[in-house]
Amino acid sequence: xxxxxxxxxxxxxxxxxxxxxxxxxxxxxxxxxxxxxxxxxxxxxxxxxxxxxxxxxxxxxxxxxxxxxxxxxxxxxxxxxxxxxxxxxxxxxxxxxxxxxxxxxxxxxxxxxxxxxxxxxxxxxxxxxxxxxxxxxxxxxxxxxxxxxxxxxxxxxxxxxxxxxxxxxxxxxxxxxxxxxxxxxxxxxxxxxxxxxxxxxxxxxxxxxxxxxxxxxxxxxxxxxxxxxxxxxxxxxxxxxxxxxxxxxxxxxxxxxxxxxxxxxxxxxxxxxxxxxxxxxxxxxxxxxxxxxxxxxxxxxx
Amino acid sequence: xxxxxxxxxxxxxxxxxxxxxxxxxxxxxxxxxxxxxxxxxxxxxxxxxxxxxxxxxxxxxxxxxxxxxxxxxxxxxxxxxxxxxxxxxxxxxxxxxx
Numbered sequence: 228x229x230x231x232x233x234x235x236x237x238x239x240x241x242x243x244x245x246x247x248x249x250x251x252x253x254x255x256x257x258x259x260x261x262x263x264x265x266x267x268x269x270x271x272x273x274x275x276x277x278x279x280x281x282x283x284x285x286x287x288x289x290x291x292x293x294x295x296x297x298x299x300x301x302x303x304x305x306x307x308x309x310x311x312x313x314x315x316x317x318x319x320x321x322x323x324x325x326x327x328x329x330x331x332x333x334x335x336x337x338x339x340x341x342x343x344x345x346x347x348x349x350x351x352x353x354x355x356x357x358x359x360x361x362x363x364x365x366x367x368x369x370x371x372x373x374x375x376x377x378x379x380x381x382x383x384x385x386x387x388x389x390x391x392x393x394x395x396x397x398x399x400x401x402x403x404x405x406x407x408x409x410x411x412x413x414x415x416x417x418x419x420x421x422x423x424x425x426x427x428x429x430x431x432x433x434x435x436x437x438x439x440x441x442x443x444x445x446x447x448x449x450x451x452x453x454x455x456x457x458x459x460x461x462x463x464x465x466x467x468x469x470x471x472x473x474x475x476x477x478x479x480x481x482x483x484x485x486x487x488x489x490x491x492x493x494x495x496x497x498x499x500x501x502x503x504x505x506x507x508x509x510x511x512x513x514x515x516x517x518x519x520x521x522x523x524x525x526x527x528x529x
Numbered sequence: 530x531x532x533x534x535x536x537x538x539x540x541x542x543x544x545x546x547x548x549x550x551x552x553x554x555x556x557x558x559x560x561x562x563x564x565x566x567x568x569x570x571x572x573x574x575x576x577x578x579x580x581x582x583x584x585x586x587x588x589x590x591x592x593x594x595x596x597x598x599x600x601x602x603x604x605x606x607x608x609x610x611x612x613x614x615x616x617x618x619x620x621x622x623x624x625x626x627x
Contacts, residue, residue, distance in 0.1 A: 242540075243542070243545075244539075244540075244542070244544045244545035244546075244599055244600075244603040245542060245543050245544030245545060247603075248544050248600055248603070249544075272610055272613070272614075272619075272621070273538050273539070273606075273607070273610045275621075276606040276607075276609055276610045276621070276626075277603060277606040277607070277610075279606070279626070280602040280603065280605050280606035280609075281600075281602050281603070281606070283602065283627070284600070284601070284602035285600075285602065306620075306621070309623055310621070310623055313623055313626075
């Protein structure tokens with residue numbers, strides 16, 4: 228089975244009816260309804276009900292739906308889980324995850340609610356945001372704390388404050404955290420998401436950051452505006468040269484299988500397993516970016 | 530559910546609705562609707578409100594609705610929140626919310 232592409236995860240404030248209604252029309256890879264930081268304490272009940280009713284009623288056109296709940300150290304976390312499991316988004320995102328135990332406790336509560344609502348255990352997936360030095364140190368144990376976890380994300384604002392520094396355009400202060408999170412995700416075999424870029428007016432700075440996190444190996448980025456979707460998808464789209472090479476690699480593999488031959492080469496370069504995996508990834512991205520016909524290159528599953 | 534005070538939920542932003550619920554005992558349900566789409570959807574909005582009040586078992590309430598083109602699901606969400614606030618009940622009974 229091909230892994231789902233998650234280049235863009237669009238934040239939607241949970242108490243904003245208009246933004247929730249329109250969330251699907253921009254075609255981000257995932258939509259994340261937020262019950263946490265974008266909702267004031269006095270509106271937590273209203274946001275929870277609004278997200279619940281919209282998830283039950285609207286068709287999000289197959290776009291992955293994620294809800295960021297409040298932590299269990301707040302008066303809202305348990306109620307969020309009770310409501311959201313019944314609403315059945317694809318996943319629940321836990322903020323400010325410091326250790327594996329945070330995940331285990333949320334998972335236990337999700338399982339209880341799944342059972343109560345007659346939902347098969349394990350249906351609701353999870354992701355965790357790592358936003359502290361302790362979370363970064365524990366990234367791998369967080370990433371592997373539950374079978375439900377499909378990804379971990381780095382949240383930079385709280386992290387840099389705890390590190391006694393602040394964000395810079397180059398992002399050197401979060402380079403270690405980004406590297407640690409993406410490495411932990413890869414070691415665990417799950418996705419890695421980068422933090423938000425909040426200066427909407429700085430398109431150049433945003434593009435530079437997206438290129439950096441792509442190079443580091445991230446799957447994608449949390450984004451705060453539909454305006455950021457296009458640039459991310461464009462930067463993550465493979466070049467024509469990458470696509471042509473990937474197609475040649477997979478053709479050569481098919482040919483070698485037919486002939487029963489072992490080691491093969493393309494353009495004089497030996498093709499081994501990592502190169503084949505990269506070629507498959509390039510063609511998945513190319514298909515998702517509309518650069519290929521849907522069947523082209525996408526049926527090479529082995 | 531018994532309405533014991535005034536409860537409001539929602540906003541006056543586009544695609545949202547602001548709903549205020551007050552006690553109306555013993556005069557049953559009264560709805561005061563003000564909507565930018567009243568001509569087209571007035572009947573439908575009334576129906577959504579009555580159906581929601583029915584499953585919440587609210588018998589007497591004065592419901593003031595200022596609608597800015599909200600979807601039915603948003604109207605239901607805002608009404609349920611306003612009713613719970615007006616009933617002074619913090620814990621939602623999710624078993625009856627569909």
